[in-house]
Amino acid sequence: MGRIVVDVMLKPEILDPQGQAVRGTLPRLGFEDFTDVRQGKRFVLSVEGEVTDAHLARAREAAETLLSNPVIEDVVDVHELTHDEPEQAAITGEGAAS
Template identity: 70%
Template sequence: MARVVVNVALKPEILDPQGRAVQGAFGRLGLTGVTDVRQGKQFVLTVDGEVTPAKLEEIKHIAETLLSNPVIEDFTVEVQA
């Protein structure tokens, strides 16, 4: 059993209204010094057996076509032992 974590976030140049709303809440709750908040999402995939390079490629493909919108989002894929 291995775990593959896919992190998806809006590209840095894209406006993140949710992140901005969270940042606004920080100020109201008294947390100062936070200059920017970017919100993303994380997918944790539990994989049967070993994560072979072929399997990893498949996951990357899925990350690009299903889990993220490559027009406005970036993603990273990370294998956890």
């Protein structure tokens, strides 16, 4: 089974209240390093078999028509989820310990 990642972010000029809420909370938890936070969406689409260029083209189409609102959002990346990219195997918490 192949998987395709679609990353969607608000356009830079669009106010991001969720990101701002996170940004405001970080210093109160002791995280002083981060000057800005933007929050977006990440979709993982599964396909049968290997991911083909046709699948990626279809995913880009779906990203434009359904997964994002082109008025306020940009599709910033569409790529195959490769095996060297950790996914659904947590890099933190219990998953990382096992």
